[in-house]
Amino acid sequence: MPAGRLSVVVTRRLPEPVETRMKELFDVELRDDDRPMTREELAAAMGRADVLVPTITDQIDASLIAKAGERLRLIASFGSGVDHIDVATARQRGILVSNTPGVVTEDTADMTMALMLAVTRRIPEGLAVMQSGKWEGWAPTAFLGGRLGGRRLGILGMGRIGQAVARRARAFGLQVHYHNRKRLRPEIEEELDATWWESLDQMVSRMDILSINCPHTPSTFHLMNARRLKLMKPSAVIINTSRGEVIDENALTRMLAARELAGAGLDVYEHGTNVSPELRALPNVVLLPHMGSATVEGRIEQGEKVIINIKTFADGHRPPDQVVPGML
Template sequence: MGGSRLNVVVTRALPQVVETRLKELFDVELRDPDSPMTREELAEAMGRCDVLVPTITDKIDAGLIGQAGPRLKLIANYGAGVDHIDVSTARAKGILVSNTPGVTTDDTADMAIALMLAVTRRIPEGLAAMKGEWAGWSPMGFLGGRMAGRRLGILGMGRIGQAVARRARAFGLQVHYHNRKRLRPEVEAEVEATWWESLDQMVSRMDIISINCPHTPATFHLMNARRLKLLKPSAVIVNTSRGEVIDENALTRGLRAGEIAGAGLDVLENGRVNPRLQELPNVVLLPHMGSATVEGRVEMGEKVIINIKTFADGHRPPDQVVPGML
């Protein structure tokens, strides 16, 4: 890329150590105050920068990419998911896209287990009682269900799905999974997981469903109204992946009708809270906290920097995303 420093625009505030390193290496424009860029601000930035560092809240569609200036050659996404970026259009325009895979695997898997516990053991209801009027302990108060012995069905057995499986075994859960491709026998044995070729059959037999697949055109509403009706009335569904994988309206109807026992959602279909979900006592909602650890956020920033630095040195970014991967 020559000797001149790249102009890098970062769309959201990042950990200070990451911002400091970016400033040392590049001509960087940081986001202050920390608020999502408007579409107009994104278009303006993409019209003049060499590298854009967006996050999940920035929808980089074909229209915006079409307005990009000739200097923009890399979109170095801060995060693993790239469903908010039109990777194919970017590639057609000669713009590379990179992401930060693998960094938040353990953090997200921890959150999936936390949500399973929160829903099955009614933790939010207990917390609410302690902030209000608690009448004292009783044998029948806040009865939940035991995790051990339940069947967990993992939808999507990539890095995060496998990390969930390893944790689940420690809680005594029986691990099952559905994936586009069956795991290699040695990996399957290591996580002690049973493969289901049919998602319908797996869903109908599980006590807990954990959504751990990425959002792609093929996984949009994978858990649709028909599939949600296959769940046992005692089943719980947990999602730490992307809200779009579940038909949220159908899920809400099922929960309200008592056809699904509970849900733990760290992600929402439209990025906004559905008030009808909010009012249900058997639903635990979190504000996309799955990857929100200090360590994870710093490591994500380090990956972004490595991708930009490698690109600046004239090489392929190590975490380049190509359309065929999606």
């Protein structure tokens, strides 16, 4: 463990209270602008720091970790996802990895419900008409959407966020179904009034709305592939506030364009900021810029978790949110 204050490099701008507290506790390098670091800048930072604080915009792969200096002992990621970090290679190099789980649960679940409402009630279409100044008044058949109550919601991934979505969905009168690697305990199923499906194929073919709430891992890449998307009802809607790589985006775009699916609400994309013009042009989609966890309260709580992880490490203990390969 290095003597004195830890050298910490932060790769993106963080909320002001978080940056100020870091400055008080550590020898920290903060960013003056909010552009992502280049690969060269990341490599240089990993060469001079005891602790790197990256975000999901920083791809820290095996070759980058191989260039890390002898000082680097902790990658304290700001965010709950860790698929941007090669955790196994870091561990082999003796570098610990931590994240900030649980903080964004309620915020992301709120946004999931917002997207469900936006797609099924055609909110963006109404907004566009009002902003254009072309609204001609109420009509019995104008902007007809669908009622959420009574529909079947299938939740793919029943972790913290999936369960938070289920609690909200019940209040809207949705019937909750789910597929998960492991079945929930009976008391949790009862509390959520949720029906478990061992077969994902069987579940998706019967749902009116499918909400993606599982992480991106090798086993979930394109879990919703073209074959599985075709099992969905043409009247069904798909919502994704988790990771874009879980859905085959090209197949989804084709099906939405052909009206083989009724609609989609997406906050994440398979290729990051590279969203296809074909998808962006579709009238039956609601697209958001990865803002599901974007609340002031959530970002500050994430920063506090990063600080606790670093401080605990500095005191010679295991960070409370350490990530190990077996967890992935």
